[in-house]
Amino acid sequence: MKKLVNDPSDYVDEMLEGMVAAYPDRVRRLDGTKVLVRSDAPVDGKVGVVSGGGSGHEPTHAGYIGDGMLDGAAAGEVFTSPTADELNEMVRACDAGEGVLCVVKNYEGDVMNFDTAAEMAEMEDVEVAQVVVNDDVAVEDSLYTSGRRGVCGTILVHKAVGAKAADGGSLEEVQAVGEKVIDNVRTMGMALTSCITPEKGEETFDLGEDEIELGIGIHGEPGTERTEMMTADEVAEHLTENVLADLDPDDGDDVVSIVNGMGGTPLSELFIVNRKVQEILDDRGLETWDAWVGDYMTSLDMMGCSVTVCRVDDELKELLGAAVDTPALKR
Amino acid sequence: MKKLVNDPSDYVDEMLEGMVAAYPDRVRRLDGTKVLVRSDAPVDGKVGVVSGGGSGHEPTHAGYIGDGMLDGAAAGEVFTSPTADELNEMVRACDAGEGVLCVVKNYEGDVMNFDTAAEMAEMEDVEVAQVVVNDDVAVEDSLYTSGRRGVCGTILVHKAVGAKAADGGSLEEVQAVGEKVIDNVRTMGMALTSCITPEKGEETFDLGEDEIELGIGIHGEPGTERTEMMTADEVAEHLTENVLADLDPDDGDDVVSIVNGMGGTPLSELFIVNRKVQEILDDRGLETWDAWVGDYMTSLDMMGCSVTVCRVDDELKELLGAAVDTPALKR
Amino acid sequence: MADESVQREALITAIENVAARIEDEKSHLTDLDSAIGDADHGNNMYRGFSAVAEKTDEFEEMSPAEVVKTVGTTIIGNVGGAAGPLYGGSLMTASQELEGGITTETSVAFAEAYLDKVQDRGDAPIGAKTMVDALVPAVHTYKKSIEHDDLPPLTAFAKAVEGARRGVAFTVPIKATKGRASFLGWRSVGHQDPGATSTLFIMEEILATAEE
Amino acid sequence: MADESVQREALITAIENVAARIEDEKSHLTDLDSAIGDADHGNNMYRGFSAVAEKTDEFEEMSPAEVVKTVGTTIIGNVGGAAGPLYGGSLMTASQELEGGITTETSVAFAEAYLDKVQDRGDAPIGAKTMVDALVPAVHTYKKSIEHDDLPPLTAFAKAVEGARRGVAFTVPIKATKGRASFLGWRSVGHQDPGATSTLFIMEEILATAEE
Ligand SMILES: Nc1ncnc2c1ncn2[C@@H]1O[C@H](COP(=O)(O)OP(=O)(O)O)[C@@H](O)[C@H]1O
Ligand SMILES: Nc1ncnc2c1ncn2[C@@H]1O[C@H](COP(=O)(O)OP(=O)(O)O)[C@@H](O)[C@H]1O
Ligand SMILES: [Mg+2]
Ligand SMILES: [Mg+2]
Ligand SMILES: [Mg+2]
Ligand SMILES: [Mg+2]
Numbered sequence A, B: 001m002k003k004l005v006n007d008p009s010d011y012v013d014e015m016l017e018g019m020v021a022a023y024p025d026r027v028r029r030l031d032g033t034k035v036l037v038r039s040d041a042p043v044d045g046k047v048g049v050v051s052g053g054g055s056g057h058e059p060t061h062a063g064y065i066g067d068g069m070l071d072g073a074a075a076g077e078v079f080t081s082p083t084a085d086e087l088n089e090m091v092r093a094c095d096a097g098e099g100v101l102c103v104v105k106n107y108e109g110d111v112m113n114f115d116t117a118a119e120m121a122e123m124e125d126v127e128v129a130q131v132v133v134n135d136d137v138a139v140e141d142s143l144y145t146s147g148r149r150g151v152c153g154t155i156l157v158h159k160a161v162g163a164k165a166a167d168g169g170s171l172e173e174v175q176a177v178g179e180k181v182i183d184n185v186r187t188m189g190m191a192l193t194s195c196i197t198p199e200k201g202e203e204t205f206d207l208g209e210d211e212i213e214l215g216i217g218i219h220g221e222p223g224t225e226r227t228e229m230m231t232a233d234e235v236a237e238h239l240t241e242n243v244l245a246d247l248d249p250d251d252g253d254d255v256v257s258i259v260n261g262m263g264g265t266p267l268s269e270l271f272i273v274n275r276k277v278q279e280i281l282d283d284r285g286l287e288t289w290d291a292w293v294g295d296y297m298t299s300l301d302m303m304g305c306s307v308t309v310c311r312v313d314d315e316l317k318e319l320l321g322a323a324v325d326t327p328a329l330k331r
Numbered sequence C, D: 001m002a003d004e005s006v007q008r009e010a011l012i013t014a015i016e017n018v019a020a021r022i023e024d025e026k027s028h029l030t031d032l033d034s035a036i037g038d039a040d041h042g043n044n045m046y047r048g049f050s051a052v053a054e055k056t057d058e059f060e061e062m063s064p065a066e067v068v069k070t071v072g073t074t075i076i077g078n079v080g081g082a083a084g085p086l087y088g089g090s091l092m093t094a095s096q097e098l099e100g101g102i103t104t105e106t107s108v109a110f111a112e113a114y115l116d117k118v119q120d121r122g123d124a125p126i127g128a129k130t131m132v133d134a135l136v137p138a139v140h141t142y143k144k145s146i147e148h149d150d151l152p153p154l155t156a157f158a159k160a161v162e163g164a165r166r167g168v169a170f171t172v173p174i175k176a177t178k179g180r181a182s183f184l185g186w187r188s189v190g191h192q193d194p195g196a197t198s199t200l201f202i203m204e205e206i207l208a209t210a211e212e
Helices: A008-022 A084-093 A108-122 A154-166 A171-184 A232-247 A267-283 A314-320 B008-022 B084-093 B108-122 B154-166 B171-184 B232-247 B267-283 B314-320 C004-024 C026-035 C041-053 C064-078 C083-098 C104-122 C132-147 C153-171 C180-188 C194-211 D004-024 D026-035 D041-053 D064-078 D083-098 D104-122 D132-147 D153-171 D180-188 D194-211
Strands: A027-029 A035-038 A048-055 A072-078 A100-105 A128-133 A185-191 A211-214 A225-228 A254-261 A287-294 A304-312 B027-029 B035-038 B048-055 B072-078 B100-105 B128-133 B185-191 B211-214 B225-228 B254-261 B287-294 B304-312
Touching (some): A008 A035, A008 A048, A008 A072, A008 B267, A008 B287, A048 A084, A048 A154, A072 A084, A084 A108, A100 A108, A100 A154, A100 A171, A128 A154, A128 A171, A154 A171, A154 A254, A154 A314, A171 A185, A171 A304, A171 A314, A232 A304, A254 A267, A267 A287, A267 A304, A267 B008, A287 B008, B008 B027, B035 B084, B072 B084, B072 D041, B084 B100, B084 B108, B084 D064, B100 B108, B100 B154, B100 B171, B108 B128, B128 B154, B128 B171, B154 B171, B154 B254, B171 B185, B171 B314, B185 B232, B232 B304, B267 B287, B304 B314, C004 C026, C004 C041, C026 C041, C026 C194, C041 C064, C041 C194, C083 C104, C083 C194, C132 C153, C132 C194, D004 D026, D004 D064, D004 D194, D026 D041, D041 D083, D041 D194, D064 D083, D083 D104, D104 D132, D132 D153, D132 D194
Parallel strands (some): A048 A072, A048 A100, A254 A287, B048 B072, B048 B100, B100 B128
Antiparallel strands (some): A035 A072, A185 A211, A185 A304, A254 A304, B027 B035, B185 B211, B185 B304
């Protein structure tokens, strides 16, 4: 296993030290935890916006701490939800009295730990609200599954709720914005290779030279389907068509698109995919109001990509287009 | 070979189409070329700043087109210098009458093609100046080599000269700023794996499971030394110590540091490296005025990193800290 | 049953044995969680139980109920993921049943409360391919053996472990409808559930401790 | 020598043979440029000479000097990298020597001008492990065979090709001090230079064409 690491069991701790060392004016670490918050948290007069999850998805989440986006981000071990006590500390550190919105991705571990943390915070009179992101279309949402995964569309939720909070929105208003994005965003991903976690030291699943995995998540687990190698155009078509079929936008709708790299894929290939994604959106009569191409929510060194499409109205355009100043996203 | 590609011989063309499709308001493509320029080029009253080189280093170069940085970027085939005629077209498209500065990396192909292009542009009365970046310390600069490579420190040259030009600097002043950065910046890189080019379809060199390559460039060629696997801290020490030994800064100097990913390495690992880099800079009495961590100048899917240290004075701080609005870098 | 200090010593010994077993099985649990998950269950459990094992000195001052509760809070604070709240939160809640000490009656109440909390928290029915599929046969067998068959607790618990073992085997051929494995849909069939497996290992060590 | 249209036809045939040879050798040149470079020389040359081969219709209207000049500009506009300006720019400049047509004398002048331009542009001396190491023995042998030994051009050129072959072999055991390979320092020793190799292939095809 070839990684730039020291002792693998120090992976997350050292990563956080490196982040704080890079952005000492932007973030501080809560003592004895794996939580980073804005250096000036809690920010007076503003609803706090926090998120968190396993490590290994960088820049998600701490890369989005700053004006107009997150006040705090909790890092769990690689691919492991942070513990409830640390989430509670984060919520309390980001509460200026206006309440805190937690952006939670739909994984049982994330939801249970955030739920427990919310209970703990409320016992100390912090008002906590939550939105649960479930934008992945690869998995059916039914009584017979644990629902859909929260994947790259989460970044648009972070951006919109962060902007609403920065604009003085109340906790209810900020939560409503989050729900609005969730209602309007869909994503699907694929992988050319698995990823290697620092503790396991091997790929989490084996793909042959001629195989790809469709319907992947962000935790290195197998996808919904293994199939033959596809061209970039075929991948773009498969992902985008599935997303649009589920989102079912109308002709003339404005959208935000994201072609997101899983970590190991070169940026040039993401642009090759974007070329076909934009062609499909255009053919469907959709107007791409903003296109994002890059690594926003990764899975360590996995090669692959996901396509996100989010329908946007004037409110969401204003919020998604608002100024933001974080290490990983600026406008 | 697993890549998100269609026909490998269309790689660069489709990547450029995907870029223009992502940023239609920011850039346009010069017909029949692989050159992208600002949509509003040439910008009146301003020295034009252009660069270019082989593809495969994204976001370098076109990711840096915009206010405060590049007016134009020429893409060659993967790892291949663009042709002189296209560089000439780019220079001419970015000339508003104040002259054009070309930021050239020190590779014989890049230098020869930019030189020819400058001759061609001057025949049409365009004033062209040039700076040649050679920040890599891994190779000795002597009569017996072709000099040092231009690598990630080039991004700081782009930023500083772009800011000086945006501030109304003359061609001579802009060039002088470029030379100043070049005098004060040093870089060294290493690789855990080679990279796979779309046309060749295989790794350009073979590294065993327990081997790494020190002193690499950005074109997938072998480095200066192959050695045993190192920890992240050992890598950070090796690269930073070599850079500092060559730069020889004084106690109390301010610096900008860059921990740059070669493309395939997860962001979390770059932060682990940054942790030790900042420790070393601090131990040496240097003040990190700004720390960059991310993929700035890559080598397709290569796993590895480079460390850049640039000594900065008040002028460079102003220029490096100035507002900039490009796809890959914003302030 | 024996007095409080004997119960506490037995708990502490069980904890140490469980921690050692989890360490031995870390790779195996990781492998199970690779086939139908994100390859972290082994590390998560190891991290949590190592933290628990480090507290054995503190436990010397506590009642059995407090020991169990502290194991729960330590797991919540160290394991993370889905298993953290499920193991930890359930131990915390169920520990209340042991406030009068560990007796045959309170051990049944504890087992039931533990299972209830796991199902309340995780909302998984039987047959969802989770730890519940190891717990339900274990708890049902334990309760029935004691309350209906008048078996001694040690015998009842040995039967419960056998029930858990069948539960773990049962997770293999079914489709996951809860947890991360449910994202794999039909592809989850044919793979053993990691959380059910770690539950079995823990129960086996508790039984081994009790048999000494 | 023959008249202009015969010269032109010979040039066009040589160009077609060179393009075919470069296509056949694309992988091999790529492999050479992987060991001590960035694995693009084969593709660069293939792309350039394919573009040249597509212009054979245009060539029908041109003088031999114009054909050679156009080959040069086409290479500059298509090859990129280090080889583009070196091959293309030198052909462009040296083509001026052929303005009176291809004669024994002008062919020597052409060869010298070509080598001069490569060394002027690239600043590489002999022994830097570049295409210059194939060109210098070839040009020196050609000039000497014609001007001092009064050999017929075809014989002189065959000897020149043999000289280039020795030059290519000579690049193997020496350390690169120009070009990308120089970044490898001592590690470049033991590997054959790609640009010298493609130069040899091109010369071999020109010789084969002339021999028909
Ligand atoms: N909703 C649930 N109810 C009961 N058990 C669950 C539930 N979700 C997950 N589990 C259990 O947790 C185990 C996975 O634990 P772990 O890998 O540590 O967490 P994660 O899935 O968050 O990575 C599964 O094997 C399963 O037994
Ligand atoms: N300065 C130089 N002078 C002469 N030949 C050179 C010089 N630099 C490079 N070359 C030749 O160019 C070849 C490499 O060409 P190519 O791989 O196409 O370009 P690049 O090195 O830019 O990738 C080398 O093998 C060498 O023969
Ligand atoms: Mg997990
Ligand atoms: Mg090249
Ligand atoms: Mg897991
Ligand atoms: Mg090359």
